[in-house]
Amino acid sequence: MDIKDLNELRGDFExxxxxxxxxxxxDGSCVSDEQAREDxxxxxxxxxxxxxxxxxxxxxxxxxxxxxxxxxxxxSFALDVRERMFQKFMQWVATPEDMQGVMNEFKKLMDMKCDxxxxxxxxxPSTKESFDKKIQKAEAAKKYLDKVYTEFFxx
Amino acid sequence: xxxxxKMQQQxxxxxxxxxxxxxxxxxxxxxxxxxxxxxNMLSFFPTFKDWGKRKSMSNKDLxxxxxxxxxxxxxxLHVIPYESFYMRDDQMMETGGDNPVQQIYNDYDFRxxxxxARVMAGDHIGVELEFMxxxxxxxxxxxEDGAFDVAAQIAAIQHDFLKEHLVEWAPLFLxxxxxxxxxxxxxxxxxxxxxxxxxxxxxxxxxxxxxxNYQNIEEIA
Numbered sequence: 001m002d003i004k005d006l007n008e009l010r011g012d013f014e015x016x017x018x019x020x021x022x023x024x025x026x027d028g029s030c031v032s033d034e035q036a037r038e039d040x041x042x043x044x045x046x047x048x049x050x051x052x053x054x055x056x057x058x059x060x061x062x063x064x065x066x067x068x069x070x071x072x073x074x075x076s077f078a079l080d081v082r083e084r085m086f087q088k089f090m091q092w093v094a095t096p097e098d099m100q101g102v103m104n105e106f107k108k109l110m111d112m113k114c115d116x117x118x119x120x121x122x123x124x125p126s127t128k129e130s131f132d133k134k135i136q137k138a139e140a141a142k143k144y145l146d147k148v149y150t151e152f153f154x155x
Numbered sequence: 156x157x158x159x160x161k162m163q164q165q166x167x168x169x170x171x172x173x174x175x176x177x178x179x180x181x182x183x184x185x186x187x188x189x190x191x192x193x194x195n196m197l198s199f200f201p202t203f204k205d206w207g208k209r210k211s212m213s214n215k216d217l218x219x220x221x222x223x224x225x226x227x228x229x230x231x232l233h234v235i236p237y238e239s240f241y242m243r244d245d246q247m248m249e250t251g252g253d254n255p256v257q258q259i260y261n262d263y264d265f266r267x268x269x270x271x272a273r274v275m276a277g278d279h280i281g282v283e284l285e286f287m288x289x290x291x292x293x294x295x296x297x298x299e300d301g302a303f304d305v306a307a308q309i310a311a312i313q314h315d316f317l318k319e320h321l322v323e324w325a326p327l328f329l330x331x332x333x334x335x336x337x338x339x340x341x342x343x344x345x346x347x348x349x350x351x352x353x354x355x356x357x358x359x360x361x362x363x364x365x366x367x368n369y370q371n372i373e374e375i376a
Contacts (some may be wrong), residue, residue: 053246060241060327063233064335079233116330124353126360130322 042153044090051106051141052086058137059113061106069105073098096153103145110138160369164295167355171288173199174348178236179227179272179281180218182340199347213231225338230309234331238278241324250276256283256320263312265289280328283321287313287355298369307367314359323354325349 022155054060066085070076070092077088117131173196176186189297191214194247197204209217230236238256256278260267265286266362267277274282290313297306326349333345365371 007307033361053244054241054324054327055244055246060235062235062331062335113330117326120353122325123358126357127322129354130318131326134327 017026037041043148044087046081047090047148048086050144052082056137057110057141058117058134059110059141061109065109067111072105073101096149099149099153103149106145107142110142114138157369159344160298162167164291164298166292168288168295170199170347170351171284174344174345174351175281175284175288177344178230178284178348179274179279181223182218184214187218187222200340200343202339203343208374209339222340223337225336225341228337229332229335229341234328234335236274236280236328237276238283238320238324239276241327248276249278250301254278259316260286269290278320280325283316283325287316290316296302303367306369310359310362312356314356314363317352317356325352347360 032118039077041084049056052061061082063079063082063085066082066089067077067079070089073092075089075092077085079085080088089102114135121128121131182190183286190200202207208221212220231345235241239254240246243249252258254276256269257276260277263286267274267282269275269277272279272282277283290309294309294313295307297303297309329345329349329352333342333349336342336345362369
């Protein structure tokens with residue numbers, strides 16, 4: 001099977017998904033993308049834009065990372081596109097304590113990765129500059145999470 | 156060429172070739188057999204060497220039931236092996252000609268056959284490592300010809316490519332591969348690839364700081 005075949009297969013699969021989605025929505029019971037967006041506050045979109053890109057936070061949160069972090073809070077969702085998984089994780093948040101729990105999981109993972117970065121920077125001193133930048137980004141990302149929590153979840 | 160320099164260059168070429176190949180495509184029986192028979196290569200896979208499943212089934216079964224599944228999970232489905240995802244603020248992949256890595260390849264006449272490699276863009280980890288392999292091979296040829304200035308220029312390209320590209324993003328990718336690997340083989344592969352990229356940058360940085368003086372290779376390496 002070559003790339004062309006794979007692309008055709010992907011196209012067929014997406015078409016099938018679209019058709020199934022429209023059938024399921026025929027009775028108006030499903031939530032449209034637009035409705036879902038309305039239920040999804042701007043600050044969560046901002047967190048996604050500031051924390052999830054490795055270029056901004058210095059850390060890569062994979063799909064399994066999201067699933068593992070959710071599992072720590074006794075939450076579970078299917079593997080999906082990263083953005084949708086992030087949204088599901090955030091939609092689970094119902095109280096300030098939940099949000100604190102989610103943020104702590106993100107921070108724990110960032111701290112764990114930064115510890116590994118520090119070890120490599122010591123072992124391979126020429127890479128220190130690169131790893132230090134990532135650590136600084138992670139620290140800034142953690143501060144950003146605190147700021148969001150203070151603004152939106154405390155009186 | 157000094158014997159230790161020759162050995163150093165050959166080792167770098169071999170490791171780049173091996174990790175590039177294994178991160179680009181599924182391992183096949185022939186390559187697995189080669190790894191298992193070669194003491195040096197097997198030493199890169201210490202966990203896999205003692206892995207119970209490896210000892211309990213044929214290489215064919217091992218590949219079909221475990222290694223290919225893990226390769227698909229890690230490199231095709233769950234962990235993203237493309238540089239642009241890690242470097243761009245919008246975490247999008249750049250699959251077109253505007254990809255900065257593709258432009259570097261064009262500058263050095265390195266042609267990537269995306270369909271043959273079964274990758275979507277030239278900034279795939281396997282392709283970037285293959286670029287390093289080609290550069291190391293070219294550097295080695297220059298050294299064998301006694302063209303030390305040319306070798307130094309090629310080493311400088313390698314240094315800058317590692318600094319601006321692989322060292323910047325490969326650790327993020329490989330740490331997740333290591334963490335999410337379901338087999339000892341891909342756990343070890345991620346570990347050896349990560350350690351090698353960082354240690355090779357360390358070597359090239361020392362070589363650069365020593366004005367690419369290959370005579371001092373014993374102290375540098």
